[in-house]
Amino acid sequence: MTKVALVTGGTRGIGAPIALALKDKGYTVVVTYHSNEGAARKFQKDTGIPVYQWDISDFDACQNGMKEVFKNHGPIDILVNNGGITRDGVLHRQSTDHWNHVIGTNLTSCFNMTRSVIESMRERGFGRIINISSVNALKGQVGQANYCASKAGMIGFTKALALENAKKGITVNAIAPGYIDTDMVRAVSEPILEQIIKTIPLGRLGQAEEIARAVVFLADDHAGYITGETLNINGGLVCN
Template sequence: MRTAIVTGGTGGIGLAVCRQLLADGFHVTALFGGDQEAARRCRDELGITTLQCDVTKMAECARVVEQVHLTVGPVDTLVNNAGICRDAPFHKLLEGDWEKVIATNLDGLFNMTRQVWDSMRERGFGRVINISSINGLKGQFGQANYTAAKAGVIGFTKSLALEGARKGITANVVAPGYIDTPMLAALKPETLAMITDQIPVGRLGSPEDVARCVSFLASQNADFITGETLNVNGGQYLG
């Protein structure tokens, strides 16, 4: 049985990814930052292990990966999904909100991937799947911190792909557009309607739309695909 870790795995897109990988036959561990109730719901629904981890701290990432390695086995697939927003126009953007978003969305990518990379190289197999965003491709008003981090995810992944190719490791990006999650549902109805009107297929994406893409990239069917960005945005941005 192959082993997967999903960061930010207990809600929204992360939960859908965990559900899909579990259906695909993976042993799945979901990492979460601090929402104990979401972690409980994830355990109750899926029956998987959830581990609290601050991905901005290298030592915590090392601890949870070692725990998975000792209790389940080496990590075959890492899905870096953890992310936060701290939105503000640039002239009002606080230094702390820049640092928090970069630390979680980009530094966390390095911290987690570094823990599994050597083992993947040694075993000659691995899948690293990083979740970016439509806004990391096109930019977005009020999200200089978020878009910088999500654009960085893509560059980071391309370099990983080049370094991992001869070692049997693929590294790819999934870049969701506007997905129907509780975070998006909190927007005003008129704002949500305006966003939906901009999507050519006429609807918001679902977490399952993203999860199916992760499933494909984690599978043997994607052996010859690496360094790519798979856009899941209903045609809203063709980048």
């Protein structure tokens, strides 16, 4: 039986190359998205990978959506918590709505999605959970207290979950990408992006495929001794 991988936010950005790289490795892959129907339809048509739509910040939506996924594809072996958003603004002007939206989509989603697969992974004695955090969890960023808190929360979540499940054949790791060339980064104004690129030792944005390769590595059976780790992929911006 081929292993089944689910990538949240897998129809564009970093998630799409992750899904494709996992498919290329022979996994059965399914992806989720939220509201960009056009990107989802194009992704499904181009790749043949099934897409599912729900809001990962909504617990009930995740449980209902996952029931459908289990029915169609069986239990999940590899979960990539990738879907996420930014709602930038300095904290002294930040709305409760922007705070809650970012924490819900980036962090609470990890609980919602992981809760739906973890019991089955424990029963089956195998699982790979890979959480896409951010360099800004480690270094902070002006205007991103909500985002940095959510992404740093993912790292704590990763470490605790790794300990809880280490004896059950389940590894839990985070990847902390630096600035990767996707819609999320292209939304930053050109002058600010130029300034950011000047601070990156490798002098360029990362490519989503460079994150995807690390996900494939961590998902592999042979990565079974790596757990609770955060892998920085940021062009040298922040080192451990």
